[in-house]
Amino acid sequence: EGINPVSYSSQLEDSGCDVSNDYAFDSLGIASDFHQSEHNVDTSKCLLEGVPPLSLCSTSKKSLTAPVQFLQHLLEIRKLSEEGILQADFTELENDSVTVRNxxxxLLDGLTVFYNSPKFPVSNFLTEAVSVLISFITNNKLSNHVLKKCFKxxxxxxxxxxxxxLRNSSVNRFQALHAVSHTLVLLGRNNILRNSLISLLLPEVRKFAEQLLQAQQIQAMYDITQYENIFPLCMILEQLLQNETEESNVSSADYDGEEKIRFLENLDQIILxxxxxxxxxxxxLWRVSVLLNSAQIQ
Structure with missing residues (x-):
């Protein structure tokens, strides 16, 4: 009998932390705020002047504002061009995309700074920055340029x-972890990024499982914080694999086969x-193994 995957938001609610509905996953692991961002960006949100200021240093906010605005305008020009309202030639992006790459x-550096802050605010500005990033990497015409120049x-x-x-040890960290996890799931909307993300997550989850088994065998203490922090990675991994399984046109063989083999090796015994x-x-662990095996069968 199948076991229905537990939703990300419901598990965070079980932790006793107040999780904003703005970051609740739907059945595909995508927040409702981002449903319309895959093919276009809401033009009403293009101006950031009215966004409430963040409680971080103004330098960090300024470093994010410029690239967010530039990429928003580029997406809007692309949208108008596709609709025939504006004539725009994007072929130069193929040859000279320094501005886009920078x-x-x-934007990625700025988001890393915010997420790395123990008390970063989950604000409209941060939501908008992530929305622009996801819109850019899921835009059919622009994503190829971004991946070519910015994949590393x-x-x-x-x-x-x-x-x-993995390293966050703040007492009230769960909402922050949820926001970071949410961004990773959204990055997985791009097939290439999803496959590489799965390859990054598999060894982390497997390594922790082995460490936990070793601690159990020698009756040693284990780090409860690390144990709690591994669950967001498990949920992300399960969500990405489930999304991939549901998309029949995507082959699971695209991500690292060696990582998959290592993850599944003797996994039944570890679970037992x-x-x-x-x-x-x-x-x-069992649900991830089922998804990996079912993807292989398909």
Whole structure:
């Protein structure tokens, strides 16, 4: 009998933390605020002057504002061009995209700074910055340029977000972890980024499972903070694999096969040994293994 995946937001609510509905996942792991951002950006949000100021240093906000505005305007020009309202030639992006590359890089660096702050505010401005980034990498005409020029930067960004989740030890960290996890799931809307993200998450979850098993076998203490922080990664991984399985036109063979083999190796035995003491984590391991195997069959 199948087990329905537990929604991300409901599990965070179980933690006792107040999670804003603005960041609740729907059945595809995508916040309702971003439903319309895949193909276009809401032009009514293009001006950022009215956004409430962040409680971080003004330099960090300023470093984000310029690339956000530039990329918003570029997306809007692309939209108008596709609708025939405006004649715009984007072929130069293929040959000279320094401005686009720099803007995306600055945006990623700025988001990393905010997410790395122990008390970063979940504000409309931050939501808008993420929305622009996701719209850019999911735009059919512009995403290829971004991936060609900024793939390494995007990989670094994803690795940084994963480490931010794993290393966060703040007492009231769960809403912050949710916002970071939400961004990773949104990045997974791009097939190429999703496959590389799956390859990054698999070894992290497997490594923790092995560490937990070792601690159990020698009856050693384990870090409860690390145990709590691994669950967002498990949820992200499950969501990405589930999305991939539901998209019949996407092949699961695109992500690293070696990481998949390492993850599944002797996993049944690990689950068996951990299931009594760590039933929830064992359940996540089992569900991820089922999704990996079902994708392989397809």
């Amino acid at each position: 803007s995306v890089s600055q 930067k995007l990989e670094e960004f994803k690795k940084n977000l994963i480490q931010i989740i 040994h951990l299931s009594d003491e760590f039933p929830l984590f064992s359940l996540f």
